[in-house]
Amino acid sequence: MRVLSAPNKLKKQIIMGSSTETAAHTKNILVVFYSQTGQLQKLTEQFAAPLKQHSDICVETLEIKPRQAFAFPWRFMKFFNTFPETVHLQPQAIEPLKFQRERYDLVVIAYSVWFLSPAQPVTAFMQSREAQAVLNNTPVVTLIGCRNMWLMAQEKMKKLLQHAGARLVGNVVKTDQCGSAASFITTPAWMLTGNKKPVSWLPSAGISDEEIADAARFGQKIADTLQADKPLDETLLQNMGAVKINEKLILSERFAHRSFYLWGKLLIAAGKISPLLRKGILCFYIVFLVAVILTVVPVTALLKSLFAPLLKNKIQMQKQQYGWPSGE
Ligand SMILES: Cc1cc2nc3c(=O)[nH]c(=O)nc-3n(C[C@H](O)[C@H](O)[C@H](O)COP(=O)(O)O)c2cc1C
Numbered sequence: 001m002r003v004l005s006a007p008n009k010l011k012k013q014i015i016m017g018s019s020t021e022t023a024a025h026t027k028n029i030l031v032v033f034y035s036q037t038g039q040l041q042k043l044t045e046q047f048a049a050p051l052k053q054h055s056d057i058c059v060e061t062l063e064i065k066p067r068q069a070f071a072f073p074w075r076f077m078k079f080f081n082t083f084p085e086t087v088h089l090q091p092q093a094i095e096p097l098k099f100q101r102e103r104y105d106l107v108v109i110a111y112s113v114w115f116l117s118p119a120q121p122v123t124a125f126m127q128s129r130e131a132q133a134v135l136n137n138t139p140v141v142t143l144i145g146c147r148n149m150w151l152m153a154q155e156k157m158k159k160l161l162q163h164a165g166a167r168l169v170g171n172v173v174k175t176d177q178c179g180s181a182a183s184f185i186t187t188p189a190w191m192l193t194g195n196k197k198p199v200s201w202l203p204s205a206g207i208s209d210e211e212i213a214d215a216a217r218f219g220q221k222i223a224d225t226l227q228a229d230k231p232l233d234e235t236l237l238q239n240m241g242a243v244k245i246n247e248k249l250i251l252s253e254r255f256a257h258r259s260f261y262l263w264g265k266l267l268i269a270a271g272k273i274s275p276l277l278r279k280g281i282l283c284f285y286i287v288f289l290v291a292v293i294l295t296v297v298p299v300t301a302l303l304k305s306l307f308a309p310l311l312k313n314k315i316q317m318q319k320q321q322y323g324w325p326s327g328e
Pocket of ligand 1: 036038039082112114115117147148187191
């Protein structure tokens with residue numbers, strides 16, 4: 001079978017009177033997201049807006065829907081009881097996925113972080129055979145909207161992408177506007193009450209409007225790259241401040257993830273024996289977790305600052321690893 005080159009293909013379409021004269025040049029982008037509060041949806045819309053302005057770029061948006069919706073606001077025990085399966089990448093089922101095409105020039109995966117892992121519906125998407133077929137051999141940009149701890153989640157996402165045969169070419173991260181200490185209270189309070197500012201003396205939870213609007217800069221860069229017919233490779237979003245790595249959180253994230261992993265394993269095993277046993281251990285773990293966060297996070301941050309001069313090279317290497325491919 002003779003494969004026609006792009007100009008010949010176009011010529012043939014014109015000779016045959018085809019109305020799809022521009023189809024040969026159309027770039028197809030799939031944007032996938034799951035958002036519980038609507039915050040990530042807004043971020044995704046800002047990101048995709050510049051791409052949608054071009055008639056030769058076709059943006060298909062797919063919202064991942066869990067078979068049984070995660071209720072928002074969360075009930076206290078349900079919130080914590082979700083962590084073992086989330087961390088062990090054993091998500092609840094999602095609705096069947098329907099794509100309009102078999103192949104895309106780019107897939108954008110927008111996700112929020114749950115317990116230092118991708119949100120369950122996004123993990124379910126990544127594990128589905130349909131998504132893996134679409135992702136295979138395709139450039140992917142990840143777009144994260146979360147409180148501020150995303151490093152371990154993105155490492156897991158990198159493995160899921162690798163398993164699907166996808167090529168990660170960029171990562172954009174937007175985090176909550178108030179600092180680490182305040183958002184430790186404001187984000188869970190938002191999740192449990194549904195209110196971003198449940199009390200007047202606390203700052204508002206969530207990503208600021210300016211940061212959400214800033215997501216458009218990255219969509220614009222992708223549009224410009226496609227318009228210039230340049231390849232979508234790892235340089236795509238470099239030197240744009242796509243991610244910021246808070247080096248003080250690296251150690252805490254690694255420690256917390258280890259703890260979630262081990263306790264999650266125990267809770268899943270306990271649940272198989274008796275749901276009541278799981279609940280009892282979970283109650284103990286919640287108290288333990290709060291104590292650990294209040295002690296380990298500040299202590300590791302302090303240790304990191306004290307030993308920073310000695311650990312300079314190691315921190316630099318970790319920042320490169322976690323920031324890859326977009327970098328700071
Ligand atoms: C169950 C749960 C766990 C979360 N765990 C984290 C976390 O580990 N790190 C983090 O930065 N944000 C965490 N968040 C905040 C989310 O990443 C995100 O900011 C928030 O859910 C809003 O996103 P949405 O648009 O999907 O609703 C968590 C939220 C939920 C509901």
